[in-house]
Amino acid sequence: MLPKPTDSELEILQVLWENGPSSVRFVNDQLGERRDVGYTTPLKLLQIMHEKGLVVRNTDARSHIYEAAIERDATQRNLLGSFVNNVFSGSAMDLVMQALGNHKASKDELDQIKALIEKMENES
Amino acid sequence: MLPKPTDSELEILQVLWENGPSSVRFVNDQLGERRDVGYTTPLKLLQIMHEKGLVVRNTDARSHIYEAAIERDATQRNLLGSFVNNVFSGSAMDLVMQALGNHKASKDELDQIKALIEKMENES
DNA sequence: ATTTTTCTACGATTATTTTCGTAGAAAAAT
DNA sequence: ATTTTTCTACGAAAATAATCGTAGAAAAAT
Numbered sequence: 375m376l377p378k379p380t381d382s383e384l385e386i387l388q389v390l391w392e393n394g395p396s397s398v399r400f401v402n403d404q405l406g407e408r409r410d411v412g413y414t415t416p417l418k419l420l421q422i423m424h425e426k427g428l429v430v431r432n433t434d435a436r437s438h439i440y441e442a443a444i445e446r447d448a449t450q451r452n453l454l455g456s457f458v459n460n461v462f463s464g465s466a467m468d469l470v471m472q473a474l475g476n477h478k479a480s481k482d483e484l485d486q487i488k489a490l491i492e493k494m495e496n497e498s
Numbered sequence: 499m500l501p502k503p504t505d506s507e508l509e510i511l512q513v514l515w516e517n518g519p520s521s522v523r524f525v526n527d528q529l530g531e532r533r534d535v536g537y538t539t540p541l542k543l544l545q546i547m548h549e550k551g552l553v554v555r556n557t558d559a560r561s562h563i564y565e566a567a568i569e570r571d572a573t574q575r576n577l578l579g580s581f582v583n584n585v586f587s588g589s590a591m592d593l594v595m596q597a598l599g600n601h602k603a604s605k606d607e608l609d610q611i612k613a614l615i616e617k618m619e620n621e622s
Numbered sequence: 623a624t625t626t627t628t629c630t631a632c633g634a635t636t637a638t639t640t641t642c643g644t645a646g647a648a649a650a651a652t
Numbered sequence: 653a654t655t656t657t658t659c660t661a662c663g664a665a666a667a668t669a670a671t672c673g674t675a676g677a678a679a680a681a682t
Contacts, residue, residue, distance in 0.1 A: 380669065384584050392587075398629085415671050417630075422669095436629060436678060450596055453585050458597070460508050461577050463516075466601040467610070470594055472571075472578055474614055477590040484615050486591070490598055491608050504639060522659085539641050541660075546639095560648060560659060627680070634673085641666070650657070 376427050376444060378453065383423055385409070386416060387442055387449070390429065395441040500551050500568060502577065507547055509533070510540060511566055511573070514553065519565040 379387055389404045390396055396404075402416045420440050423429045432439045462468045479487075503511055513528045514520060520528075526540045544564050547553045556563045586592045603611075 381584055382670065388587055411670085412672060413628090414630090414632095414673075418632085418671080419669095421631080433630095438630080447596075450585055450592075451600055453581075454593070454596055454600065457577075457581055457585075460505055461574055461581075463512055466597050467603065467607045468574075469578070470597050470601075470611065471614060472574055473582070473590050473594050473597070474611070474618070476575055476578065477594075479591065479618060481619075483591045484619060487594065487598070488612070488615060490595060491612060494598070494603060495605075495608060506640065535640085536642060537658095538643075538660090542641080542662085543639095545661080557660095562660080623682100625680105625682075627678105629676100629678070631675090631677105632673105634671105636669100636671075638669075639667080642664085644663090645661090646659100647661105648657105648659070650655105652653100652655070 378456070379423075379428055379444075379449065382419055383428060386419060386423065387428070387444075387446075390440065390442040391446045395432070395439045397437045397439055399437065401440070502580070503547070503552055503568075503573065506543055507552060510543060510547065511552070511568075511570075514564065514566040515570045519556070519563045521561045521563055523561065525564070 385405060385408075386401055389401050393400070393404070398413075398417045398420055401420065402413055405411075405416060420429060420431075424431055424440070428443055429440045430443045431441070458464055458466050458469055462472075474487075509529060509532075510525055513525050517524070517528070522537075522541045522544055525544065526537055529535075529540060544553060544555075548555055548564070552567055553564045554567045555565070582588060582590050582593055586596075598611075
């Protein structure tokens with residue numbers, strides 16, 4: 375079973391999910407806007423992630439190209455599960471209420487949720 | 499500013515939030531049902547949490563009584579914010595949709611959410 | 623053709639978190 | 653009155669995460 379990505383690894387995965395296969399340089403540039411670390415830090419991190427199986431890479435060219443090996447949705451689902459357990463004692467509904475109440479949602483967003491709820495009501 | 503509690507610290511905070519001021523022995527017993535660590539592990543953790551200001555304690559009796567120094571709601575809100583950023587790139591709505599879709603909600607729960615949504619619609 | 627820049631590899635360092643073990647005092651049990 | 657159990661304190665070890673620095677090869681620039 376694949377290990378859970380750490381926070382730093384997650385930052386890198388976000389870049390890969392949003393931009394597709396990328397070089398270390400590119401990942402570093404994207405992160406650089408928020409984080410200020412040396413070039414070898416993301417490099418090392420990507421190498422570790424490769425060992426863990428979180429990313430795959432193509433080493434044909436001198437500058438290697440890394441790609442996420444785990445899906446965004448599945449990863450979010452996993453992490454969400456742990457988070458609900460750790461922080462909300464397992465109550466997903468408490469989390470939803472918090473997230474909703476805490477966030478100024480637009481009409482579109484509210485409509486989206488209502489649609490989902492209706493779908494859930496009809497299924498049961 | 500108080501530091502964010504770590505995962506182990508959160509486990510302890512859950513016990514304190516649910517049971518109120520508690521001795522190390524009690525916390526240890528509660529955790530013991532899930533975790534198997536020596537008695538001094540939660541003890542040390544509580545001492546560290548005390549240094550950090552996450553808990554307060556009463557040392558009148560030989561067995562010290564610890565109490566959460568941060569509120570459950572506020573803590574959940576904080577952690578939820580970071581989590582949304584790290585895992586859902588800041589989109590609280592993505593998280594809500596995932597959590598909802600991923601969870602078989604009861605009629606009551608769905609009604610609760612609908613009520614909240616209506617309240618939000620009326621406020622805007 | 624040299625110099626400079628850009629890569630990877632990878633060990634080492636630093637920081638943080640979690641767990642354990644021991645010492646010694648206080649309380650409880652015998 | 654002794655022994656056993658139950659506490660705290662606290663240093664230290666183990667585990668994990670994040671960062672850095674250096675070496676050397678390849679590519680690019682001069």
